[in-house]
Each structure stands twice: as C-alpha cells, then as structure tokens.
Amino acid sequence: MTNAEQPLLSVAGVTVRFGGLVALSDVSLEVAPRTVVGVIGPNGAGKTTLFNVVCGFVRPKQGTLSWRGTTLRNHRPDQLANLGIARTLQGLGLFAGLSVLHNVMAGADRTAKSGLAASVLGSRGAARGERDLRAKAMTALATLGIADTAHRYPGELPYGVQKRAALARALAAEPELLLLDEPASGLSEQDMAELVTHLRTLREDMAIMLVEHHVDLVMRVCDRVVVLNFGEVIAEGDPAKVRNDPLVTEAYLGDPARERDSA
Amino acid sequence: MGADTVTKPATRTTAQARRAIPPLLLHLGAAIIALVLVVALTLATDPFTNLRIATVGYYVLALAGLAVLTGMGGQISLGHGAFLFIGAYTVGLLVIHAPSLPIWADLIAAAVAGGIAGLLTGAAAARLHGPYLAGATLALAVGLPAITQRFPDFLGGSNGLSFTVNSEPAGLAVPSTRWQAWLVWLTVLIALVLLANIARGRLGRRMRSVRDDEVAASLAGIHVGRTKIVAFLISAACGGLAGGLQAFLLGTAAPGSFTPALSLSLLAALVLGGIGSLWGALWGALALVYFQAWAEDVSDALQLPTPVANNLPLALYGVILIVITFVAPHGIQGGLRRLGALAHRTRGGNR
Numbered sequence: 001m002t003n004a005e006q007p008l009l010s011v012a013g014v015t016v017r018f019g020g021l022v023a024l025s026d027v028s029l030e031v032a033p034r035t036v037v038g039v040i041g042p043n044g045a046g047k048t049t050l051f052n053v054v055c056g057f058v059r060p061k062q063g064t065l066s067w068r069g070t071t072l073r074n075h076r077p078d079q080l081a082n083l084g085i086a087r088t089l090q091g092l093g094l095f096a097g098l099s100v101l102h103n104v105m106a107g108a109d110r111t112a113k114s115g116l117a118a119s120v121l122g123s124r125g126a127a128r129g130e131r132d133l134r135a136k137a138m139t140a141l142a143t144l145g146i147a148d149t150a151h152r153y154p155g156e157l158p159y160g161v162q163k164r165a166a167l168a169r170a171l172a173a174e175p176e177l178l179l180l181d182e183p184a185s186g187l188s189e190q191d192m193a194e195l196v197t198h199l200r201t202l203r204e205d206m207a208i209m210l211v212e213h214h215v216d217l218v219m220r221v222c223d224r225v226v227v228l229n230f231g232e233v234i235a236e237g238d239p240a241k242v243r244n245d246p247l248v249t250e251a252y253l254g255d256p257a258r259e260r261d262s263a
Numbered sequence: 264m265g266a267d268t269v270t271k272p273a274t275r276t277t278a279q280a281r282r283a284i285p286p287l288l289l290h291l292g293a294a295i296i297a298l299v300l301v302v303a304l305t306l307a308t309d310p311f312t313n314l315r316i317a318t319v320g321y322y323v324l325a326l327a328g329l330a331v332l333t334g335m336g337g338q339i340s341l342g343h344g345a346f347l348f349i350g351a352y353t354v355g356l357l358v359i360h361a362p363s364l365p366i367w368a369d370l371i372a373a374a375v376a377g378g379i380a381g382l383l384t385g386a387a388a389a390r391l392h393g394p395y396l397a398g399a400t401l402a403l404a405v406g407l408p409a410i411t412q413r414f415p416d417f418l419g420g421s422n423g424l425s426f427t428v429n430s431e432p433a434g435l436a437v438p439s440t441r442w443q444a445w446l447v448w449l450t451v452l453i454a455l456v457l458l459a460n461i462a463r464g465r466l467g468r469r470m471r472s473v474r475d476d477e478v479a480a481s482l483a484g485i486h487v488g489r490t491k492i493v494a495f496l497i498s499a500a501c502g503g504l505a506g507g508l509q510a511f512l513l514g515t516a517a518p519g520s521f522t523p524a525l526s527l528s529l530l531a532a533l534v535l536g537g538i539g540s541l542w543g544a545l546w547g548a549l550a551l552v553y554f555q556a557w558a559e560d561v562s563d564a565l566q567l568p569t570p571v572a573n574n575l576p577l578a579l580y581g582v583i584l585i586v587i588t589f590v591a592p593h594g595i596q597g598g599l600r601r602l603g604a605l606a607h608r609t610r611g612g613n614r
Contacts, residue, residue, distance in 0.1 A: 119466045
C-alpha cells in the first residue's frame with residue numbers, strides 16, 4: 001500500500017510554452033491517495049494543458065512529474081493506464097462504433113489476463129478473458145447506474161448517460177488516480193447531484209483530480225483546490241480558504257458571469 | 264463474424280450463452296459448414312463455375328483483409344493489390360525455383376511475404392491519415408508491379424511468370440478445377456476463422472477503438488501506432504495469401520493482373536458489400552466476380568461495337584455500385600442487417 005505521506009502524483013515547477021504564449025508557468029501541485037483535488041480557473045488558464053502534461057500529450061519545457069516518487073520521463077499517454085492513471089476527456093471521446101459495453105471493455109483492456117495472441121486463436125483462455133472484462137465493465141456500468149445501456153451505442157443515448165459511460169470506461173481501468181476533465185459540463189441539476197454522490201464514493205478507492213468550471217461542484221467534492229490564472233497557480237488550499245482568497249475572487253469567482261454559470 | 268451487430272434485447276441471452284464457448288470452436292464450426300456447402304456447390308456445377316467459385320474464394324480473403332484494415336482499423340488502402348502482387352509472385356517464384364516445396368508451404372510463404380510488406384507499409388503509414396494514407400498506398404499499387412520491368416529475367420517482365428502447380432494428391436480422381444476450388448476455400452476459411460476470432464476479441468476491439476478515437480484509445484492504454492501497424496500486417500498477410508491463391512489457381516503471376524484498378528475495385532467491392540464486417544467481404548467478392556460477369560454477358564448479348572462492349576461492363580458495375588450505395592449506405596451487409604432489424608421489429612409488434 002501507498003504510504004499516506006507520499007503523494008501519488010507530484011507536479012513540480014512545470015512550465016509549458018506554445019510559441020510565445022506561456023500556457024503554464026512554474027506550476028507545482030500534489031495529489032495524495034484518496035483525496036480529491038480540483039483545478040479551477042477562467043477559460044485559457046491552463047487547466048487542460050496541465051492535464052495534457054500529466055497525460056504525456058504535451059511535454060513541459062521545464063519541471064518534472066513524478067508518480068509514486070518515480071520521475072516520469074517522456075511518458076506516452078498509453079503508458080499512463082498501466083501506471084494506474086485514467087482520464088476522461090472534455091469531448092467524451094466515446095468510441096461511436098462500439099456498444100457502451102465494449103467501450104467500457106476497451107477501458108478495462110489493460111487489466112485483461114489473456115494475451116492478444118490468444119484472442120487471435122480464439123482460445124478458451126481468450127473466452128475467459130473476455131468474460132472477465134465483460135464482468136468488470138458491467139460492474140463499472142452498474143456502479144454509475146447505467147447497466148441497462150450496455151448494449152446501446154453512444155449516439156443513441158442522452159448526453160448525461162454518455163458522460164457516465166465515459167466515466168465508466170475510465171473506472172474500468174481500475175485506476176489509482178482518476179483525471180476528470182470537466183465532469184459536470186452539460187449535466188442537468190439531477191445528474192450533477194448524482195455525480196457528487198459518485199465522486200464521494202469513488203474517493204474511498206482512488207485519488208481524483210478534476211478540472212472544472214462549475215465552482216460549486218468543486219467546492220462540494222474537493223479536499224484541495226488549486227486555482228490557475230494565466231498559467232500560474234494563484235491560490236491553493238482547502239475549499240473554504242480558496243473561496244475567501246481575494247486574488248481568486250478577483251480572477252475568477254468575482255466574475256459575475258461565472259457566478260451566474262455556477263448558480 | 265458480426266461483432267458489430269447491434270445486439271437486440273431479445274437475442275441477448277443467446278449471445279451471452281454463446282460467449283462462454285471459445286470463439287475458435289464457434290468459428291471452426293461455421294467454417295466447416297461453409298466448406299461442406301462449397302464442396303456441395305462444386306460437385307453440382309461444371310468446371311467453369313468451379314473456377315468462379317474458387318475466384319470468389321480468394322477475393323473473399325482479400326476483401327476480408329481489407330475489411331480488417333479499413334472497416335475495423337479505419338485506415339484506407341488504395342493499394343491493396345500490391346499485397347496480392349507480392350503473394351502471387353512469391354508463389355510463382357517458389358513453384359519455379361523450389362518445385363519440391365508443397366503448395367501449402369508456398370501459400371504460407373505468400374502470406375508471410377505479404378505480412379512483411381504490410382508491416383513495413385504500416386510502420387510508414389502509422390502517422391498518415393485520410394488522403395495522405397490513401398495517396399501513399401496508391402503509390403504502392405502503382406509502383407510495385409513496375410519492378411517486374413526492372414528485373415525481367417527474374418520476374419518475367421510484363422508477361423510475368425507462368426508455371427504449373429501440381430498439388431492434387433495422386434489417386435484423387437476429381438477434375439482439377441474442383442480440387443483447386445476446394446483447396447482455395449479450405450485456405451480461405453482457415454484464414455477467416457482467425458479473422459473472425461480477431462473481430463470478436465480484444466484485438467478487434469482495440470482496432471475499433473483506435474479507429475473511433477485515437478486519443479481516447481491511448482488513454483485506455485492502447486498503443487495507437489502499434490495497433491495500426493498490426494492491422495496493416497494482418498490485412499496485408501491476407502492480401503498476400505489471396506494473391507498466392509490466385510497464382511495457384513491461374514498458374515500465372517503477371518503485373519497486368521495487379522494494376523491500380525484492382526486495388527480500387529477491391530475497395531469499391533468492400534464498400535458495396537459492407538465495410539464493417541467480414542460478411543461484407545463475401546457479398547463484395549460475389550459482386551466483384553458475378554456482377555462483372557453478368558455485365559459482360561449483357562454487353563455481349565447486345566452485340567454492341569467493340570469499343571462500347573469493352574467499356575460497358577465497367578460502366579454497369581459503376582452504376583450498380585452507385586445505386587447500392589444510395590439504397591444501402593452501409594453496403595449489402597448493412598442493408599441486410601437493417602432488413603433483419605425491421606423484420607424483427609415487425610414480428611415484435613405483432614406479438
């Protein structure tokens with residue numbers, strides 16, 4: 001088991017530049033096991049870039065990333081799942097040609113016990129492996145209350161359900177750290193309330209880091225909040241502390257348009 | 264074979280019952296039934312039809328390979344004829360220069376040669392998308408057969424290679440075309456069993472994931488580049504084997520059989536049959552062989568002047584392709600599936 005003192009993920013002094021634009025500037029943060037860390041900030045603050053750095057889609061100019069104390073160097077996105085990091089995408093990224101069940105089974109693929117050669121031969125082991133993956137996928141779907149959609153295709157389902165399917169796919173990878181990119185965007189009030197419940201349950205088994213516009217959700221579920229503005233961390237701490245930070249109010253929370261969004 | 268099939272609630276229980284059985288047994292069973300059907304068909308028909316049945320066989324394999332690449336893997340290939348070319352010449356060269364090798368060894372070599380070519384192409388193509396990939400593969404189909412001119416002594420120039428394959432076991436008293444049809448279909452069905460396993464299993468799901476969303480697939484732990492290369496490898500090995508079977512059947516391997524037009528008509532036939540499933544390969548191959556034959560018969564019967572008669576079959580084929588694409592945008596297999604779903608719904612409504 002992880003030492004509770006050691007963070008799962010640490011980001012230290014990460015700087016990212018796109019041409020002349022500084023997307024992230026000397027950003028540091030840590031995610032401890034079984035905690036929920038929220039990253040908030042206005043549009044263009046660098047939230048998704050931060051996720052992309054963690055996932056290996058974007059290489060930082062400076063700074064390091066470490067996972068369980070080991071520095072990640074030039075890691076590729078597909079290696080992340082095997083480390084125990086799963087991520088949902090802002091645009092969902094569901095596989096349109098696969099049923100919801102197979103979408104989630106694809107997420108569980110890294111836990112498969114039978115090899116690819118066995119799947120070509122169609123052996124008994126492959127059949128058992130598929131059965132295991134199917135069971136894991138069904139469990140993930142049932143956890144989020146959408147087991148009845150298993151045999152439907154993403155395009156046939158309402159957005160809120162698709163969003164859950166994408167979350168189920170990430171959960172099926174049995175991650176230790178779950179990265180959620182705007183989990184609440186586009187959700188109805190009721191879906192949002194259920195999301196809060198799910199996140200609180202998931203937190204018992206894994207760490208969660210989320211990027212979110214919806215400040216209210218972040219304040220309700222997060223243990224720690226990191227506020228980004230123009231690529232810099234302008235505040236960090238527990239939700240109450242961050243909420244009362246004058247810099248944050250100025251940069252983000254005080255924006256009347258934002259308050260209307262999150263109301 | 265129909266891993267893409269929409270599972271209806273009513274059929275879900277049977278599908279679940281089937282899942283406990285290893286896919287290999289299921290697909291082998293289907294293949295044995297298919298082989299029995301083919302044998303029965305060849306026994307009931309004349310040598311000319313036997314030859315056509317065998318021709319359908321190797322086209323099914325070539326199209327099934329293309330279905331893996333394009334339907335499952337989402338990569339387009341306008342140059343698949345190049346892999347058939349490689350397979351055909353592999354068999355031709357082996358029959359001529361290593362006559363002691365049994366035909367099955369020649370065919371395995373054809374699949375391996377096609378596979379190696381696919382691996383190289385796939386590695387080069389892994390970063391290419393859409394029109395760039397189409398262009399690169401088309402270049403392969405245009406360029407590769409030209410090497411026969413470069414090495415005329417070895418590859419026979421534009422006349423290609425001619426050879427006789429003596430594969431029929433002594434004592435088996437059947438017409439040679441019948442034996443050829445059996446051997447072609449036996450080989451094709453073995454390959455199809457493996458392809459059907461792939462379609463139903465982990466590898467097929469990985470390919471479809473990469474096809475639908477590369478970013479999401481990589482986040483699920485799937486190596487996108489490797490998956491694409493594997494799709495190319497499998498597809499090209501099927502192409503190589505199909506080309507090898509063609510050489511076995513015709514006793515020739517000539518550049519004229521592997522023009523870019525072949526590659527394009529393979530892709531067109533797959534679209535016609537239904538790109539997403541291996542069944543589509545069967546309909547596509549039947550269309551390729553029989554529509555064209557039928558169009559030729561029609562133009563012969565009309566007693567048109569030669570220039571018109573020569574081009575009419577292709578024009579008719581084109582018209583059929585356009586009509587079917589309009590009526591059934593997902594090809595014949597897609598259309599059949601929709602009909603099946605409609606029938607199912609109507610039955611459900613009457614209950």
